[in-house]
Amino acid sequence: MSTDQDIYAGSTETSEGRVFTVSGQDWDQIVSGLAEEGEDRVVVNMGPQHPSTHGVLRLILELEGETVTEARCGIGYLHTGIEKNMEFRSWVQGVTFCTRMDYLSPFFNEATYVLGVERLLDIEDRVPEKAQVMRVLLMELNRISSHLVAIATGGMEIGALTVMTIGFRERELVLDLFELITGLRMNHAFIRPGGVAQDLPPGALDEIRAFIALMKKRLPEYAALCNANPIFKARLEGVGHLDLEGCLALGLTGPVLRSTGYPWDLRKVQPYSGYEDYEFDVQTWDTCDSYGRFRIRLNEMHESLRIVEQAADRLAQLEGAPVMIDDKKIGWPSQLAIGSDGMGNSLDHIRHIMGESMEALIHHFKLVTEGFRVPPGQAYVPIESPRGELGAHVVSDGGTRPFRAHFRDPSFTNLQATNVMSEGGMVADVIVAIASIDPVMGGVDR
Amino acid sequence: MTDKPADDKAPEQPAVEQSPENLPAAPGEVDERGRRTGMFGVSGSGDTSGYGGLVAPVIFPGSAQRPYGGWFDEVADALDTLIADVVIHRGEITFHVARENLVEVARKLRDDPSLRFEFCSGVSGVHYPDDTGRELHAVYHLASMTYNRRIRLEVSVPDADPHIPSIVAIYPTNDWHERETFDMFGIVFDGHPALTRILMPDDWPGHPQRKDYPLGGIPVEYKGGSIPPPDQRRSYN
Numbered sequence: 084m085s086t087d088q089d090i091y092a093g094s095t096e097t098s099e100g101r102v103f104t105v106s107g108q109d110w111d112q113i114v115s116g117l118a119e120e121g122e123d124r125v126v127v128n129m130g131p132q133h134p135s136t137h138g139v140l141r142l143i144l145e146l147e148g149e150t151v152t153e154a155r156c157g158i159g160y161l162h163t164g165i166e167k168n169m170e171f172r173s174w175v176q177g178v179t180f181c182t183r184m185d186y187l188s189p190f191f192n193e194a195t196y197v198l199g200v201e202r203l204l205d206i207e208d209r210v211p212e213k214a215q216v217m218r219v220l221l222m223e224l225n226r227i228s229s230h231l232v233a234i235a236t237g238g239m240e241i242g243a244l245t246v247m248t249i250g251f252r253e254r255e256l257v258l259d260l261f262e263l264i265t266g267l268r269m270n271h272a273f274i275r276p277g278g279v280a281q282d283l284p285p286g287a288l289d290e291i292r293a294f295i296a297l298m299k300k301r302l303p304e305y306a307a308l309c310n311a312n313p314i315f316k317a318r319l320e321g322v323g324h325l326d327l328e329g330c331l332a333l334g335l336t337g338p339v340l341r342s343t344g345y346p347w348d349l350r351k352v353q354p355y356s357g358y359e360d361y362e363f364d365v366q367t368w369d370t371c372d373s374y375g376r377f378r379i380r381l382n383e384m385h386e387s388l389r390i391v392e393q394a395a396d397r398l399a400q401l402e403g404a405p406v407m408i409d410d411k412k413i414g415w416p417s418q419l420a421i422g423s424d425g426m427g428n429s430l431d432h433i434r435h436i437m438g439e440s441m442e443a444l445i446h447h448f449k450l451v452t453e454g455f456r457v458p459p460g461q462a463y464v465p466i467e468s469p470r471g472e473l474g475a476h477v478v479s480d481g482g483t484r485p486f487r488a489h490f491r492d493p494s495f496t497n498l499q500a501t502n503v504m505s506e507g508g509m510v511a512d513v514i515v516a517i518a519s520i521d522p523v524m525g526g527v528d529r
Numbered sequence: 530m531t532d533k534p535a536d537d538k539a540p541e542q543p544a545v546e547q548s549p550e551n552l553p554a555a556p557g558e559v560d561e562r563g564r565r566t567g568m569f570g571v572s573g574s575g576d577t578s579g580y581g582g583l584v585a586p587v588i589f590p591g592s593a594q595r596p597y598g599g600w601f602d603e604v605a606d607a608l609d610t611l612i613a614d615v616v617i618h619r620g621e622i623t624f625h626v627a628r629e630n631l632v633e634v635a636r637k638l639r640d641d642p643s644l645r646f647e648f649c650s651g652v653s654g655v656h657y658p659d660d661t662g663r664e665l666h667a668v669y670h671l672a673s674m675t676y677n678r679r680i681r682l683e684v685s686v687p688d689a690d691p692h693i694p695s696i697v698a699i700y701p702t703n704d705w706h707e708r709e710t711f712d713m714f715g716i717v718f719d720g721h722p723a724l725t726r727i728l729m730p731d732d733w734p735g736h737p738q739r740k741d742y743p744l745g746g747i748p749v750e751y752k753g754g755s756i757p758p759p760d761q762r763r764s765y766n
Binding site: 333463472478486528529 | 562563565587588589590618619620621623647648649650651653654655656668670674677679681700701702703704705706709726727728729730737738744759760764765
C-alpha cells in the first residue's frame with residue numbers, strides 16, 4: 084500500500100523542516116522520510132492526548148535516535164480558574180472548589196485550605212477531637228488510594244497491566260469507604276472550616292476494620308508482584324535520577340525527595356491535625372530513582388494503614404462526640420438526614436430552628452446566606468499530600484469570601500524536574516520518570 | 530505546626546493587641562488596604578436597612594514590635610537593614626522587603642549558615658487594587674529544613690511599574706511559579722530565563738487573577754427562574 088497519499092498521516096513542509104502527522108502504524112513512513120532528509124534530530128510532540136502522559140500533559144521532546152536531548156513540558160490544558168472562582172464564593176463554599184484540583188487526593192486539598200482558614204479565624208485549638216481524627220482517617224485512606232493509582236498507572240505505562248488492574252481493584256475499596264462516610268467517591272467537600280461536614284454513619288467503623296484486614300492481605304501482593312520482578316526492576320532502576328541537591332533546588336518534595344534518603348515528611352516535622360499522636364515511620368529509600376519512589380509509595384501505604392487503624396480505634400472511643408466547632412457563628416449548624424422526600428436537613432434541626440430557638444434560626448440564616456467573616460491577614464499551612472508539600476496561601480480582607488487563595492501544588496512544582504530527570508536518557512524512560520513524579524494535571528493546572 | 534519560639538521570651542502578640550482597630554496607632558502606621566461600605570451587600574437599589582452609608586476600613590495586621598521572640602529575632606537581626614517591615618500574625622512571620630533588596634535577602638536566607646532557608650515553596654501574587662502605590666504583592670514562602678522554620682517574604686510594587694527581580698537564580702524552583710504569577714497578575718520578574726505564560730494560552734489578553742479582570746459567566750435559567758453568574762450575585766461584603 085502506498086503511504087504517500089495517506090490523508091490522515093501525511094507530511095507537510097514548513098520553514099522549520101518537515102512535519103509528520105503520526106496516527107499509528109505509520110512509523111515506516113517517518114523513517115523513510117527522515118532518511119530522505121538526512122536528519123538525525125527529531126522533535127516529537129507527545130501529548131497532550133496520550134495515554135501514558137498522566138492526563139493532559141504535553142511533552143516536547145528533542146530526540147537523536149532514541150536518546151532524549153531536550154525535554155520540555157507544556158501545561159495549562161486543564162486550567163479551570165479554581166482559584167479565581169473561590170474569590171466569588173463564601174469561605175465554606177471554597178472547599179467545594181479546591182477539592183476538585185488534585186482529583187486523586189481531594190481530602191488534602193480541602194485540609195490545607197481549611198487549616199489556613201482556621202488559622203486566620205484563630206480557632207485551630209477549638210476544632211473538636213473527633214473532627215481531627217476523622218480528617219486524619221480520611222487523609223490516610225486517601226493517601227492509600229492515591230498511591231494505588233500512582234502504582235497502577237505507573238505499571239500500566241510500562242506494560243504491567245496486572246499491576247493496573249489490581250491497583251484499581253483496591254482503590255475501589257477505598258472509594259467505597261469514602262462513599263459510605265462522605266456520600267461521594269470524589270469531590271467530597273467534606274472537611275469544612277471548624278470540623279467536618281457529617282458524623283460517621285452507623286457501621287462505618289466495621290467497614291473500615293474489614294478494609295484494614297483485607298488490605299493487610301492484599302498489599303503484600305504488590306510486593307510479591309513487583310519488588311523483585313526483573314522486568315519491573317530493569318525498567319525502573321536508575322531511571323529518573325535526581326539527588327538531594329537537585330530536589331531542594333527544584334523544590335521537589337514527597338516521595339521524590341524521600342527517595343534520596345532524606346526523611347522530610349511534614350506529618351512528622353511540622354505536625355498538623357494531631358499527627359504527633361499517631362505512631363508511624365517516615366519511609367525513605369537511598370537510590371534517588373524511580374524504583375526507590377515505587378518502594379516508598381508501597382511502604383507508605385503500609386504506614387497509612389497503621390495510622391488508619393489507630394484512628395479507627397480512637398473513633399470507637401469518640402462515639403457521639405461533636406464533629407463541628409461549637410462556635411455558633413462559624414460552625415455549620417445542620418446535619419444531613421434522609422427524610423421521606425430524600426436527603427435534606429435533619430428534622431431535629433428543622434424543629435430546633437423553627438420551633439425552639441430564634442437565635443439558632445438567625446445563625447442558620449446568616450451562615451447559609453452570608454457566611455462568616457474571617458479577620459484580615461494571610462496564612463499558609465502546608466501539609467504532606469501523597470505527592471509532597473501541598474499548601475494554600477489564604478488571604479482574607481475581613482470579608483465573607485476569600486480575598487485570594489493560592490495553592491502551591493506539589494505536582495506543579497515537581498513536574499519542573501521532567502527535563503533533568505529525562506534528558507540524556509531514552510524515550511521510553513521519560514514515561515517512567517514522569518510516572519515516578521506522579522503528577523496529577525488537575526492539581527498542576529488548577 | 531512550625532517550630533515556634535519558646536514562650537518564656539516571646540511576648541504573645543495576639544491580633545487584638547496588634548490590630549489598630551483596638552489600639553490607638555500613630556498616624557501612618559495603620560496598614561489600610563481599602564474600604565468597605567454598607568453592611569449587607571446591597572447596592573444600586575433603595576437602601577432600606579440604614580446601613581448603606583457605613584464605611585469601614587480594611588485593616589491588615591500592623592507591624593510587630595521588638596522583641597519578636599525566639600528565632601524570629603535571629604532571622605530579623607541577620608536581615609536587619611534589608612527589611613522594610615515585620616508583621617507577626619497567627620504565629621507566622623512576614624518580612625516586607627523592598628524589591629531592590631529582594632535578591633540580596635533571598636541569597637542571604639539561603640546561604641547564611643545560621644539561616645539556611647534551603648526550600649522555597651514558590652511565589653503567590655495578591656492584587657490589592659485599593660492599596661494605592663503598592664497594588665501588586667508577591668508573597669514568597671520559605672522553609673529552613675535544617676532548623677525547621679518557616680517565614681514569608683512580601684514584596685509590593687505599584688501597578689504602574691510591576692517589576693520585581695527574579696530569584697530563579699537562587700531558587701530554581703521559582704521558574705514556573707514566577708511564570709504563573711506573571712501569567713495571572715502581570716508582575717514582570719526581571720531576569721527570569723524565559724518569562725512566558727504558563728497556564729493561559731500564549732496569546733491570551735489580560736491577567737486573569739487581577740481584581741479588575743471579570744470572572745465571566747452567563748445566567749443559568751431553570752424552570753422559568755434565572756440565576757445570575759457568580760460575580761453578579763449579591764455579595765455580602
